[in-house]
Every structure is written in structure tokens, then in C-alpha cells.
Amino acid sequence: MKAKLLLKGRALRVAAFATLFMASAAQAAEALTIDVHRSASCGCCKKWIKHLEANGFKVNDHVESNMSAVKQRLGVAPRLASCHTAVINGKFVEGHVPAAQILELNKHPDLAGIAVPGMPAGSPGMEAGGRQDAYQVIGLTKTGTDQTIAEYPAN
Incomplete structure (x- = not known):
């Protein structure tokens, strides 16, 4: 009888773990959906989208006629600007940010978003000729200060 109760308890724990695992997997898949806003003519934006998709993101691609208005609406500081702007879980992702930082x-x-200002050679979507410029991923706090999230060296 005691062995039967132990097996039943173990089965319940396994079932509970499986349920938690499935819920976590569903939440993780949901978290990988990202909305990318870009202009129609931008080729590097399309390459960055391919980088995101190759790293497990589901991309909702939005072609915009006024990217300045999109950036302003999302709170992207002009000093952090690049060519495209994305949104994930209510936070902005500006420019050629690697998937790892997203x-x-x-x-x-504490961050409102992250950015790779400008369009540095060698960043995701800007790979050409094997050159990589040094660049940083900058986080913008909700209070408006910058902090370095990651650094990528030149090659």
C-alpha cells in the first residue's frame, strides 16, 4: 500500500512538472514575437529580420512611411537612432541589436529599451566584407539614462 502511494505521489509530481514545463514553453514562444517597423526601401532592415528569424523570433514586419514618428511614439532618444525600430514586450529595440541581447x-x-546607434559594420544585418566595427548595445532606462548592455570589439 505504501509503495502504491509513493508511486501515485511521484506520478502527480511528474504531471505537475510537465504542466509547468508546457506553460513555460508556451510563454517563451509568446515572448519571441517581435514587431519590426521599417521603411520599404531598407535592405539592411530585411537582413536584420532574417537574423531574428534565424534566432527563433516570430517577426511581424510593419512597413512605415514615417519612421521618425514611430521612434518618437516609442520613446527612442535621437542619440540612439538607427534605421529600424522594433518592439518586444513593450520595450523598444532600436537598430542592429544582436538577438542575444534581445x-x-x-x-x-528598469529599461525602456535597447539600441545599437547608427549602422555599425559587422552588426547583425550589416555584415559585408568581413569587417566589424566596434559597437555597443545601449540600454535606455525608464528615467532616461544610458547604460552599456554589451560591447562588441572591432576585428
Whole structure:
């Protein structure tokens, strides 16, 4: 009888774990959906979208006629601007941010968003000729200050 109760308890724990795992997997898949806003003529934006998709993101691609208005609406500071702007879980992602930093964005609840200002050679979507300029991923806090999230060296 005791062995039967132990097996029943173990089965319940396994079922509970499986339920939690499935719920976590569903939430993770949901978290990987990103909305990208770009102009129709931008080729590097399309390459960045391919980078995101190759790293597990589901991309909702929005072609915009006024990117300045999109950036302003989302709170992207002009000093952080680049060619495209994305939104994930209510936070902006500006420019050629690597997927690794986007995946870690939830670890930074104090941030309004992250950015790779400009269009540095060698960043995702800007790979051409094997050159990589040094660049940083900058986080913008909700209070308006910048902090370095990641650094990528030149090659």
C-alpha cells in the first residue's frame, strides 16, 4: 500500500512538472514575437529580420512611411537612432541589436529599451566584407539614462 502511494505521489509530481514545463514553453514562444517597423526601401532592415528569424523570433514586419514618428511614439532618444525600430514586450529595440541581447531584455526591468546607434559594420544585418566595427548595445532606462548592455570589439 505504501509503495502504491509513493508511486501515485511521484506520478502527480511528474504531471505537475510537465504542466509547468508546457506553460513555460508556451510563454517563451509568446515572448519571441517581435514587431519590426521599417521603411520599404531598407535592405539592411530585411537582413536584420532574417537574423531574428534565424534566432527563433516570430517577426511581424510593419512597413512605415514615417519612421521618425514611430521612434518618437516609442520613446527612442535621437542619440540612439538607427534605421529600424522594433518592439518586444513593450520595450523598444532600436537598430542592429544582436538577438542575444534581445533575449536578455527581460533581465533588465528598469529599461525602456535597447539600441545599437547608427549602422555599425559587422552588426547583425550589416555584415559585408568581413569587417566589424566596434559597437555597443545601449540600454535606455525608464528615467532616461544610458547604460552599456554589451560591447562588441572591432576585428
